[in-house]
Amino acid sequence: MPQIFHHSTNALAKLTIYGAIFILVAALWVTAELNRSSWNTGQWVERQQPVQFSHKHHVGDDGIDCRYCHTSVETAASAGIPSTETCMNCHKQIWADSPYLEPVRASFRTGKPIEWIRVHDLPDYSYFNHSIHVKKGVGCSTCHGRVDQMPIAYQASTLQMEWCLECHRAPENFVRPVSKIFDMEWRPVNTTKEEIAEGKSLVSKYRIQGANVLTSCSTCHR
Amino acid sequence: MADEPHNLDPQHTTTPVVAPGLTFASVTDKISSIVLKRKTPIWWFAGFAISFILFQLLLLTITQLLFVGIGLWGINIPVAWGMDILNFVWWIGIGHAGTLISAILLLLRQQWRTSINRFAEAMTLFAVAQAGMYPIMHLGRPWLAYWLFPYPNTMGIWPQFRSPLMWDVFAVSTYATVSAMFWFVGLIPDFATLRDRAKSKPWQILYGLLAMGWRGSARHWHRYEMAYLLLAGLATPLVLSVHTIVSFDFAVGVLPGWHATIFPPYFVAGAIYAGFAMVLLLTIPLRKLYGLQGFITMRHMHNMAKVMLATGLIVGYGYVMEAFFGWYSGNRFERFMIWNRMHGPYAEYYWALIVCNIVTPQFLWIKRVRSNLLVLWLISIVVSIGMWLERFVIVVTSLHRDFLPSSWGQYQPSMWDWTMFIGTIGFFFTLLFLFIRFLPMISIFEMRTILPEAEVEE
Numbered sequence: 001m002p003q004i005f006h007h008s009t010n011a012l013a014k015l016t017i018y019g020a021i022f023i024l025v026a027a028l029w030v031t032a033e034l035n036r037s038s039w040n041t042g043q044w045v046e047r048q049q050p051v052q053f054s055h056k057h058h059v060g061d062d063g064i065d066c067r068y069c070h071t072s073v074e075t076a077a078s079a080g081i082p083s084t085e086t087c088m089n090c091h092k093q094i095w096a097d098s099p100y101l102e103p104v105r106a107s108f109r110t111g112k113p114i115e116w117i118r119v120h121d122l123p124d125y126s127y128f129n130h131s132i133h134v135k136k137g138v139g140c141s142t143c144h145g146r147v148d149q150m151p152i153a154y155q156a157s158t159l160q161m162e163w164c165l166e167c168h169r170a171p172e173n174f175v176r177p178v179s180k181i182f183d184m185e186w187r188p189v190n191t192t193k194e195e196i197a198e199g200k201s202l203v204s205k206y207r208i209q210g211a212n213v214l215t216s217c218s219t220c221h222r
Numbered sequence: 223m224a225d226e227p228h229n230l231d232p233q234h235t236t237t238p239v240v241a242p243g244l245t246f247a248s249v250t251d252k253i254s255s256i257v258l259k260r261k262t263p264i265w266w267f268a269g270f271a272i273s274f275i276l277f278q279l280l281l282l283t284i285t286q287l288l289f290v291g292i293g294l295w296g297i298n299i300p301v302a303w304g305m306d307i308l309n310f311v312w313w314i315g316i317g318h319a320g321t322l323i324s325a326i327l328l329l330l331r332q333q334w335r336t337s338i339n340r341f342a343e344a345m346t347l348f349a350v351a352q353a354g355m356y357p358i359m360h361l362g363r364p365w366l367a368y369w370l371f372p373y374p375n376t377m378g379i380w381p382q383f384r385s386p387l388m389w390d391v392f393a394v395s396t397y398a399t400v401s402a403m404f405w406f407v408g409l410i411p412d413f414a415t416l417r418d419r420a421k422s423k424p425w426q427i428l429y430g431l432l433a434m435g436w437r438g439s440a441r442h443w444h445r446y447e448m449a450y451l452l453l454a455g456l457a458t459p460l461v462l463s464v465h466t467i468v469s470f471d472f473a474v475g476v477l478p479g480w481h482a483t484i485f486p487p488y489f490v491a492g493a494i495y496a497g498f499a500m501v502l503l504l505t506i507p508l509r510k511l512y513g514l515q516g517f518i519t520m521r522h523m524h525n526m527a528k529v530m531l532a533t534g535l536i537v538g539y540g541y542v543m544e545a546f547f548g549w550y551s552g553n554r555f556e557r558f559m560i561w562n563r564m565h566g567p568y569a570e571y572y573w574a575l576i577v578c579n580i581v582t583p584q585f586l587w588i589k590r591v592r593s594n595l596l597v598l599w600l601i602s603i604v605v606s607i608g609m610w611l612e613r614f615v616i617v618v619t620s621l622h623r624d625f626l627p628s629s630w631g632q633y634q635p636s637m638w639d640w641t642m643f644i645g646t647i648g649f650f651f652t653l654l655f656l657f658i659r660f661l662p663m664i665s666i667f668e669m670r671t672i673l674p675e676a677e678v679e680e
Contacts, residue, residue, distance in 0.1 A: 166378070
């Protein structure tokens with residue numbers, strides 16, 4: 001009876017068996033990486049808006065406070081998108097004839113709001129409230145990054161649950177003093193003993209609840 | 223293997239493990255011819271067609287379930303674990319006979335296991351496949367079932383390791399993996415036999431791939447024996463662990479009728495009981511249809527009936543103890559639970575269960591009953607139904623009457639509960655029919671080792 005398989009099949013068979021482990025591990029690793037990549041999360045992806053609006057110019061160069069436009073950030077769940085009238089407060093006077101601002105003037109004339117593209121879109125099953133975070137020492141830049149350096153706004157964080165929990169499990173590493181909430185440059189530095197102690201004292205000063213409350217399912221999934 | 227000449231065994235002179243007159247060649251020929259030579263009998267096509275049609279009911283139910291959700295089934299608060307969980311326990315229990323036969327009886331050197339182990343292992347594997355589907359479909363969002371496994375996910379959390387439902391995931395997936403490995407490793411030498419005997423090229427290649435280059439050299443056999451023994455060692459604790467953990471799903475809950483320390487042994491015995499009933503249910507017609515009486519002898523039937531009787535008595539003891547401790551606890555909720563089982567809205571299920579599982583197996587004390595295959599077959603059916611009723615009583619009666627009368631309710635399986643159950647039966651038999659057609663249902667090489675020809679003269 002002739003051989004069914006060529007001699008080389010032996011090598012192939014061994015390769016498949018040993019290879020299976022590596023292929024499996026590689027597949028899992030690739031999946032994990034893809035899940036966390038900006039391809040999946042939308043992190044770092046610049047969102048083109050109907051108006052060529054630059055946060056870098058308004059925040060960085062002009063020094064306008066976040067709350068001038070995002071008025072409800074201290075009082076409501078949503079930080080709020082400014083109405084066209086807010087834009088027109090200034091742009092009635094400056095750059096009043098700029099062709100770039102025609103969509104804004106058109107919106108002002110017709111009363112039809114500008115359709116801004118959402119940059120940070122949390123899933124509907126997670127409850128998020130801006131006001132409580134701002135009140136308890138979480139600054140804008142902690143989640144939104146250096147908005148003052150963004151000509152076109154992008155999502156600075158993954159918005160994945162592991163990212164939320166990073167802070168909810170250890171808020172002392174992220175909270176800042178009240179005066180620094182809207183400071184774009186403030187960064188947590190937890191290197192020296194004093195800095196770590198300050199984070200802890202802020203947590204007790206703000207009366208931030210323990211991790212058992214902050215990481216309870218129903219804190220965010222209501 | 224053969225420590226003593228099998229035909230001089232004083233106790234079994236009339237019913238040997240294997241019929242006299244068989245040789246190495248005739249055994250190989252007879253078993254492999256079912257797969258390779260013999261014309262596929264008409265009843266095979268009929269059986270396969272019926273099973274395959276029933277299998278479509280399962281696909282239909284699952285498709286419907288994915289679109290609609292588990293509201294399709296009759297479950298609701300308070301009975302949130304209806305037929306989906308009881309069928310899971312039923313199927314997984316059936317699998318246990320396979321593991322017991324292949325692992326424990328191998329380690330105990332029970333030679334009679336040889337002609338039924340391959341078949342019982344296949345049955346185990348197919349039953350576990352059915353069982354596994356139920357909890358996954360019960361999840362509500364089955365496409366996220368991988369969340370049950372601990373992997374570094376983007377949610378930054380681990381599954382709840384303190385939950386027995388989590389232990390279940392590990393118990394059942396380990397069980398399925400080890401059973402599949404055991405089955406496949408046991409098949410390798412037989413794949414090689416089929417490869418060498420197959421006439422057409424595609425079959426030679428297919429069986430050749432599965433045989434993984436088996437040549438039957440002494441080194442191959444040495445490694446094979448070692449691997450098989452190691453796997454048997456791995457599988458042995460599984461016989462006890464899997465159904466123990468399934469019983470924890472209930473026993474860890476604080477519900478009357480579930481929160482009992484007797485649950486693990488009682489569930490394991492019940493599983494083996496149900497498993498042997500299923501093996502008998504399947505082998506009795508099969509040995510007749512394929513003329514395998516020489517391999518699966520009356521001694522096998524007697525032994526399996528005896529295992530059924532023994533485990534049936536343990537299960538019966540479990541029922542008696544449940545009732546006794548319900549009363550003896552002095553706890554009004556426990557007492558009510560037992561009273562409710564006996565006299566409540568599901569009383570007929572309870573009494574049917576007592577008749578099926580305690581009364582019926584008592585006939586197995588009689589040798590004439592054990593020798594009458596028709597009666598034995600009928601008893602196996604009754605026991606299978608009885609074990610289904612047992613899980614129904616455990617799941618439903620405890621849930622529908624808990625501590626607060628305001629949360630009492632009734633449970634009625636919906637049409638989809640039944641289509642899913644019938645569908646899994648169809649799937650099980652579909653796999654079984656494919657198995658007996660394309661794989662040797664009796665281990666050829668192990669049969670050869672128990673022949674008189676294999677007894678080496680010193």
